[in-house]
Amino acid sequence: MTPTLSIASLAPALPEIYLAAAICLVLLVDVFAGAAARRVTPTLTLLVIGVGAALTLQYAQVEKAMTLFSGMYVADPLATLLKLLTMLFVAIALLYSRHFLETRGLLKGEYYVLALTAMLGIFVIVSAGSLLTLYIGIELLSLSLYALVAFDRDSGVAAESAMKYFVLGAIASGCLLYGMSLVYGLTGTLLLNEIATALQGPPSLGLIMGVVFLVVGVAFKFGGVPFHMWVPDVYHGAPTSVTLLVATAPKIASFALAFRLLAEGLGNTADTWIQMVTIVAVLSALLGNVIAVAQTNLKRMLAYSAIGNVGFILFGFVAGTEQGYEASLYYTVVYVLMALGAFGAMLLASARGFEADEIEHYKGLHARDPFLALILMALMFSFAGVPPLVGFWAKLQIFQALWESGHLALVVFAAAVSVIGLFYYLRIVKTLYFDSPGDLPVPERHGAVRLALGLNALAVVLLGLFPQTLIELCVQALG
Amino acid sequence: MQAGLLSTLIWLPIVGGVLVLALGDSRIALARWVALATAVASFLLSLPLYMGFDTSTAAFQFVEQMPWIPAFNASYHLGVDGIALPLVLLTTFVTIPVVIAGWTVIEKRPAQYFAAFLIMEGLMVGVFSALDALLFYFFWEAMLIPMFLIIGIWGGPRRVYATLKFFLYTFLGSVFMLVALIYMYLQAGSYDIVALQELPLGFDEQFWIFLAFFAAFAVKIPMFPVHTWLPDAHVEAPTGGSVVLAAIMLKMGGYGFLRFALPIAPDAARELDTLVIALSLVAVVYIGFVALVQTDMKKLIAYSSIAHMGFVTLGCFLAFDIATGTGSLAGAGMGIDGAMVQMVSHGLISAAMFLCVGVMYDRLHSREISAYGGVINRMPMFGAFMVLFAMANSGLPGTSGFVGEFLVIIASFKANFWYAFLAATTLILGAAYTLWLVKRVIFGPVGNVHVATLEDLNGREFFVLAVLAAGVLLLGLWPAPLLEVMQPSVQHLVEQIVTSKLP
Numbered sequence: 001m002t003p004t005l006s007i008a009s010l011a012p013a014l015p016e017i018y019l020a021a022a023i024c025l026v027l028l029v030d031v032f033a034g035a036a037a038r039r040v041t042p043t044l045t046l047l048v049i050g051v052g053a054a055l056t057l058q059y060a061q062v063e064k065a066m067t068l069f070s071g072m073y074v075a076d077p078l079a080t081l082l083k084l085l086t087m088l089f090v091a092i093a094l095l096y097s098r099h100f101l102e103t104r105g106l107l108k109g110e111y112y113v114l115a116l117t118a119m120l121g122i123f124v125i126v127s128a129g130s131l132l133t134l135y136i137g138i139e140l141l142s143l144s145l146y147a148l149v150a151f152d153r154d155s156g157v158a159a160e161s162a163m164k165y166f167v168l169g170a171i172a173s174g175c176l177l178y179g180m181s182l183v184y185g186l187t188g189t190l191l192l193n194e195i196a197t198a199l200q201g202p203p204s205l206g207l208i209m210g211v212v213f214l215v216v217g218v219a220f221k222f223g224g225v226p227f228h229m230w231v232p233d234v235y236h237g238a239p240t241s242v243t244l245l246v247a248t249a250p251k252i253a254s255f256a257l258a259f260r261l262l263a264e265g266l267g268n269t270a271d272t273w274i275q276m277v278t279i280v281a282v283l284s285a286l287l288g289n290v291i292a293v294a295q296t297n298l299k300r301m302l303a304y305s306a307i308g309n310v311g312f313i314l315f316g317f318v319a320g321t322e323q324g325y326e327a328s329l330y331y332t333v334v335y336v337l338m339a340l341g342a343f344g345a346m347l348l349a350s351a352r353g354f355e356a357d358e359i360e361h362y363k364g365l366h367a368r369d370p371f372l373a374l375i376l377m378a379l380m381f382s383f384a385g386v387p388p389l390v391g392f393w394a395k396l397q398i399f400q401a402l403w404e405s406g407h408l409a410l411v412v413f414a415a416a417v418s419v420i421g422l423f424y425y426l427r428i429v430k431t432l433y434f435d436s437p438g439d440l441p442v443p444e445r446h447g448a449v450r451l452a453l454g455l456n457a458l459a460v461v462l463l464g465l466f467p468q469t470l471i472e473l474c475v476q477a478l479g
Numbered sequence: 480m481q482a483g484l485l486s487t488l489i490w491l492p493i494v495g496g497v498l499v500l501a502l503g504d505s506r507i508a509l510a511r512w513v514a515l516a517t518a519v520a521s522f523l524l525s526l527p528l529y530m531g532f533d534t535s536t537a538a539f540q541f542v543e544q545m546p547w548i549p550a551f552n553a554s555y556h557l558g559v560d561g562i563a564l565p566l567v568l569l570t571t572f573v574t575i576p577v578v579i580a581g582w583t584v585i586e587k588r589p590a591q592y593f594a595a596f597l598i599m600e601g602l603m604v605g606v607f608s609a610l611d612a613l614l615f616y617f618f619w620e621a622m623l624i625p626m627f628l629i630i631g632i633w634g635g636p637r638r639v640y641a642t643l644k645f646f647l648y649t650f651l652g653s654v655f656m657l658v659a660l661i662y663m664y665l666q667a668g669s670y671d672i673v674a675l676q677e678l679p680l681g682f683d684e685q686f687w688i689f690l691a692f693f694a695a696f697a698v699k700i701p702m703f704p705v706h707t708w709l710p711d712a713h714v715e716a717p718t719g720g721s722v723v724l725a726a727i728m729l730k731m732g733g734y735g736f737l738r739f740a741l742p743i744a745p746d747a748a749r750e751l752d753t754l755v756i757a758l759s760l761v762a763v764v765y766i767g768f769v770a771l772v773q774t775d776m777k778k779l780i781a782y783s784s785i786a787h788m789g790f791v792t793l794g795c796f797l798a799f800d801i802a803t804g805t806g807s808l809a810g811a812g813m814g815i816d817g818a819m820v821q822m823v824s825h826g827l828i829s830a831a832m833f834l835c836v837g838v839m840y841d842r843l844h845s846r847e848i849s850a851y852g853g854v855i856n857r858m859p860m861f862g863a864f865m866v867l868f869a870m871a872n873s874g875l876p877g878t879s880g881f882v883g884e885f886l887v888i889i890a891s892f893k894a895n896f897w898y899a900f901l902a903a904t905t906l907i908l909g910a911a912y913t914l915w916l917v918k919r920v921i922f923g924p925v926g927n928v929h930v931a932t933l934e935d936l937n938g939r940e941f942f943v944l945a946v947l948a949a950g951v952l953l954l955g956l957w958p959a960p961l962l963e964v965m966q967p968s969v970q971h972l973v974e975q976i977v978t979s980k981l982p
Contacts, residue, residue, distance in 0.1 A: 381624060386650075387617040396657070400551075403661050411661070415654040422650055426627070426643055434631045434639055471550045 012075030013068055014060045015052060015083050016123050022048040023116045030109030038107050042098050045112040049091045049119075056083055067129050071191045074129040078259075078329075081477040082126045082252055089249045089336055090119050092452060096344040097241030099446050103352045106152055106239060114151075115245060118144035122253040128260050130190040131180040138176070138221065141253055142169050145246055149238040161230075161237025168220070168230045176217030182210030183265075192265035203272045211269070214261060215276045222254045222310045225283035235303035240350060240357065243299060244343035247306060248336045251313075255332040258317060263325055270320050278318045278410075285311025285414060289421040299357045301424060302342060305383060308421055309335050312398050315414060319401040322478065327397035330474045334394040334463070341379045341456040345372055348453060349443045359428065364437030371450065372443055373432045375457040382460045384425040385418050390463040393471070484528060485541050485557040488571065489605045492521050496597030504590045511582060514593035518574045521600065525571040532564055534963050537971030539610060539673075553613040553670040561968030562737050562819065563607045565961055566730055569826045570607065572950070573726045574600040576943040577719040580834055584841050585633065585717070592633060595625040596719060603727050607734060612660045613670040616653070619731065623649060626720065626728070633717035641708075641715035648708040652698035656739075659691035663743070676742040680980055682750075689747035692740040693755075700732025702755075702792055703762040706785045713781035714846070718837030721777060725784050725829035730822045733791045737815065737972060741795065745976040752796045759796070760901045762789030767908030771915070776836045776846045779916055780829065783872060786905060787825045793902060794818030794887040800894035802977045810893055811977065812969045817886025819965050824871075824879030824954055831868040831947040835861070838940050839920075843929050848919050852926025857933040862921045864936075864944045869917045871951045873910040879954035 010017065026044055033040045060083075065076035094115060101107040121141030128134040146169065150162035184190055186207050187198040199207065216227060223231040235243050262273050288308025295301035313335070316328025349365065349372060350356035366373040382389035395418060402411045463470055495517030502510040533540060539558030547555040559567060577596050585592045602625070605618035623646055630642035664670050667678045680688065698705045709729075713721050741748050748755075763786050770782035797814030801807075838861060839854070840846055855862030871878035874885075884905065891898035925931050936944070954961065 386620055386624060388621045392617075392620070396661070399658065400661050400665070403658070404665055411658055412655075415658055416651075419647065419651045419654060423643070423647060426646060429627070430631060430639055430643070433628060466547075468548050468550060471548065475550065 010068070011059045012062055012066060013073055013127070015056045016120065016127070018052055018055055019048075019116065019120045019123060022052065023113060023120065026116060027109070027113050030113070037109050038102075041109045041112050042094065042107070045094060045116065046091055048116070049087050049094075053084055053087045056080065056087070067193075069129075071193065072128075072130045072133050074127050074260075077479075078477040079127045081473060082256055083123055085333060085336075086119060086122050086126070086249050086252050089252070089340060090115060090245070092340055092344070092456065093241075093244050093248055095452055096340070096347050096449055097244060099444075099449065100239070100241045100347045100350065104152065104239065106241075111148070111151060114144045114148050118148070118245070119249065122249055122256075125253045125260070126256040128256075129192055131184065131192070131195075131265075132190050134192075134257065134260060135173075135177060135180065137253070138257065139173065141250060142173065145250065148242045148245060149234055151242060152239045155237075155239070157237040158239060161233045165230050165234045172217050172220035172227065175213045175220070179210045179213030179217060182206060182213065186210065192260060195265045196268055199266065199269045203269045207269065208272055211266060211272045212276065214266075215273050215280070218254070218258050218261060219280045221257055222251075222314070223307055224280040224310050224314060225287045225307060227280075228284065228287070228307045231307055232300045232303040235306070236297060236299045236357075240299070240343065240347055240355065244340070244347065247302070247339045247343060251310075251332055251336050251339075254310075255313065255328060258314075259325060259328075262317060263320075274318060274320055277314055281311045281314035281318055282410070282413065283311070284308065284314065285417045289417050289424075293420065293424045295424075296359055297357055298346065298359050298362070298428075301359065301428075302339070305421070305424070306335075306339070308417070309383075311417075312395065312414065315398050315410065316401055318407065318410065319405040321401060321405050323397075323404055324401040326474050326478050327394075327401040329478065330397055330471060331394040333470065333474070334390050337456065337463075338379050338382050338391060338460060341375065341453060341460065342383075344449070344453050344456065345376050345379070348372060348446060348449055351441060351444060354441055359431055361440060362428065362431045363435040363440060365432045367437045368440065368442045371454070375453055376432055377429050378457050378460055380425040380428045382464070384422045386422075388461070388464045390460050390467065390470075392464060393467040397471075482541075483543060484524065485559065485604070485608045486543055488521055488525055488528075488567065489557075489601045489608070491524070491601070492517055492574070492597040492604075493601035496594040496601070499590055499597060500594040502590060504588060507589050510590045510593065514578050514597060515575075517597055518571075518578045518600070522571040522575055525568055528559065528564060529568060529964070532559075532561075532964060534561070535967065537561070537967040542610070547611070547614065551613065551664070551670060552668060554611055555614060556610040556671065557608045557614075558610045559608050561965040562734065562972070564964055565819065565823050566607045566727075566734055567604055569730070569823055570600060570603045570727050573722065573826060573830050576830065576834060576947060577722050579939055579943050580722070580837060581717075581719050582939055584837075587633065592629070592717075592719070595629050596723065599625040599629075599723060603731075606731055610672050611670050612664070612672050612675055612739075615672070616657055616660060620650070620653060622728070626724070629720040630712060630716045633720065634715040636715075637711070638715040641711040644708045645712040648698055648705070652695040652705075655691040656695035659688045663688065672738065675739075676975065678743070679982070680744065682746055682981055685744035685747035685980065686750070689740055689744035689751060692735065692744070693751075696732040696735035696740060697758075697792075698732070699735065700729055700788050700792060701785060702732075702758050702788070703766060703785070704758075706762070706766070709785060710778050710781040713784075713833075714775060714777045718833060718840070721833040721837075722830045725780070725833060726826040729784060729788055730826060733788070733795065733818060733822050736792065736795045737818075742972060742975045744980075746979050746981055748796065748976065749799045752799045755792055755796045756898060759789040759793035760898065762786055763793070763905050764901055764908070767905060767912065770912040771908065773912075774848055776839075776848055776916065776920070777833070779848075779912060780832045780836065783832075783909070783912060784825065784829050786909065787821065787829075790821050790884060790887045790902070790905070791818045791825075793898070794821065794883075794890060797887075797890045797894045797898070798973055798976060801890060802973070805893060808970070808973050808977065810890070812973045813886055813893070814890035815969045815972060816962060816965060817883050817890055819969070820879070820886060820954075820958060820961060821883025823961060824883045824951070827947055827950045827954065828868055828871045828878075828880055831864075831944060831951065832872060834940075834943060834947070835865045835868060838936065838944075842933055848916065850927070851920040851930060853921075853923045853930060854933060855921045856925050857930060858935040860941065861936050861944075864948060865921055866917055867948055868951065869913045871955070873913040874906060877952070877955050879951045879958070881955055882958045
């Protein structure tokens with residue numbers, strides 16, 4: 001380790017350093033802006049993210065993996081890609097939510113600050129080089145999210161789901177920490193790359209114990225079965241704009257957590273965790289898709305759909321190959337893009353006193369708002385994995401990775417499960433297009449949000465027609 | 480040879496469809512003309528395919544290739560041979576009557592109606608001209624979306640049930656095909672169809688791959704016993720939807736057998752041909768009886784479609800028995816020739832039959848046979864067309880229906896007398912259910928007061944039926960051009976499938 005620490009050598013960590021400073025700035029500006037804060041803070045936050053993305057692109061790009069702060073911090077192409085995507089997704093989510101927050105009296109500076117701290121948490125996870133960094137990132141992200149879920153303090157349901165989320169999340173963090181302590185005790189190091197070299201050969205019983213707890217923690221953060229209980233309640237109870245935040249960017253953090261911890265740190269003893277992850281993946285894909293069929297609330301349906309999709313993301317880890325991780329990464333990015341659109345459309349369809357969270361609120365949306373209906377239809381077909389939409393390529397890559405690693409039974413299982421999934425997505429399309437609207441309200445205009453949502457849906461179509469770009473990005477990031 | 484012709488045929492209707500969608504219902508008069516112009520232009524542009532087609536070779540023609548997804552070694556690879564060309568022409572041809580038939584009849588969201596059919600036309604041409612298996616699958620699945628909406632939005636009372644059943648059935652069949660395609664991609668390192676056809680495979684591999692393909696194509700075509708989605712979909716679909724479903728979508732199953740299942744897994748196909756032939760004969764005989772007892776005209780035609788598709792699968796799989804029985808490859812191709820002619824001919828006849836039912840339905844809003852009777856007294860011109868198409872449906876010599884059935888029956892004689900015996904029952908059953916339908920609907924005294932108020936065909940309806948009638952007669956009297964186009968490709972296919980892939 002070179003003891004010299006120059007400013008220039010910190011460049012790869014610029015996104016985090018910048019973001020931490022920017023959060024303080026946003027907080028101060030919000031306090032001093034007084035009444036004007038309602039207008040200033042949202043715009044300033046988007047600006048902060050924009051500048052952050054520019055700085056990351058300009059200064060924090062690295063050719064190959066390097067470590068900082070005695071190996072606690074990793075900068076590699078994957079981290080850069082994930083940070084850029086996180087910034088993009090969080091920015092879109094905040095853009096979609098503004099009018100929602102305004103009409104519900106939730107437009108406060110703290111909301112934006114918490115969103116930014118959650119983002120910082122994701123950054124720390126993405127760049128974590130040691131168990132400790134990983135854990136700090138998870139806590140930063142989770143605590144921000146707990147607070148956000150409870151943000152509507154007058155809502156009893158929101159408080160209840162925040163409580164559930166917090167208690168279950170704390171247990172999961174405890175499991176994770178316990179598992180980490182066992183692994184630390186066995187290897188004598190917190191650094192993931194040193195753990196990887198230390199863990200060669202057949203695993204000891206203690207290690208298996210530790211890995212069990214680690215997998216539990218990872219599965220909880222992902223929302224994989226049987227640690228999925230919080231997902232439907234949180235999605236359902238939180239204000240829709242918060243659901244949008246919880247359902248999107250944190251999935252990238254979950255991927256990063258699983259990748260750094262399982263694939264990189266415990267890569268040499270993959271046998272210990274692949275079996276467990278297989279069980280979680282199979283159960284998630286099955287239960288998520290089957291239970292989603294029975295839902296009448298759109299938020300809960302999308303929550304179970306998220307659980308089902310997590311199963312597919314984990315299938316990439318089951319494959320345990322380069323292609324598998326690449327497929328998982330691609331699937332995660334694509335899923336987040338689709339979830340953004342779906343919850344964004346929900347936000348647009350809702351109005352004060354009409355949350356538009358039941359499926360029947362979407363009856364005949366086509367007659368009331370053809371544009372929104374078209375977007376939702378495209379997203380539903382994409383979720384279902386029907387070409388020419390991008391969701392198809394995500395599923396295809398998972399199938400390919402599973403086949404290539406010899407998991408024939410899982411390929412057939414995944415294919416069969418996606419047919420079940422198709423049913424409830426089709427049911428949404430049926431509600432949108434085949435049912436009569438009755439006297440449900442017409443969604444408001446909100447030109448800018450509409451434009452952004454249109455671009456979001458267009459991306460789902462264009463990435464479906466020309467999938468090469470995104471596939472290449474994912475391959476390069478992991479290469 | 481013009482480069483880019485096939486791409487134009489795929490993307491022109493899709494762009495036209497998006498344009499019609501953008502024009503919307505408020506400018507529907509213009510949108511209709513744009514839709515018609517797009518359909519006619521696509522048909523006219525498909526004619527150079529036929530004119531410029533070299534009938535002396537089995538190679539793919541009008542080939543286009545561009546990199547698409549280098550990561551999977553999949554390319555945007557198009558081309559047609561003698562098997563795909565007639566189906567491409569059928570697709571572009573049938574879309575015109577569909578657009579004209581919906582001209583004023585569709586009152587609900589008409590712009591989207593026309594757009595859906597145009598987009599589907601492009602996707603269907605894509606299915607028939609894709610030379611890359613991933614591209615094929617891409618079009619194959621994408622096509623379900625417009626059809627799902629067509630049945631669901633413009634369909635009858637039970638449309639939601641029918642359209643969900645249609646989508647889920649076909650999707651379930653298709654995902655197993657995808658699994659098989661991925662397996663072969665991992666072996667061959669490419670999704671190119673020719674590479675997959677040449678891929679050496681052991682018997683077990685072939686067996687499972689064949690079953691995966693069979694799941695996809697048997698549902699699509701559809702074969703007994705996975706045919707149950709079709710009567711529902713047909714009955715509930717609007718007239719245009721039934722026409723496209725019967726005329727073109729069912730043919731994709733047959734095309735899939737000829738393009739994928741047979742050449743990729745010839746040894747498994749040889750081993751399982753008895754099963755397929757048996758199921759085909761069940762379709763011909765049993766479904767023929769089922770058609771006989773229908774009281775709903777559309778359902779009757781739907782069952783008749785399944786019986787006729789039984790001939791297609793029968794013809795496709797006769798080649799093995801003929802080749803081993805007679806030792807002659809030339810004779811082995813006859814079944815496939817017959818299957819191809821049957822597909823094209825059924826495309827025209829079923830389209831016409833559904834349009835005829837549509838004509839009556841638009842007037843009386845009933846598809847029940849008992850709601851009619853003596854229609855010819857009020858609609859003599861329509862009656863004449865209906866009788867002609869009914870004759871064609873039952874395979875009367877001089878119409879296209881005869882050629883396909885005759886070729887398949889001859890071929891099955893070469894294979895096995897009993898195959899021919901059972902297949903030939905269609906001459907009786909087909910005639911029975913179709914002519915009985917005509918007798919009850921068209922002839923006799925005027926059935927009721929509603930029939931007494933019927934008005935004969937208007938200009939648009941006359942034009943549509945006349946064009947189809949001309950096609951049916953032309954193909955029946957002079958099938959040589961069609962057979963000539965297919966000849967080298969069918970011969971090549973027969974050589975492929977009688978050559979064992981096993982070491």
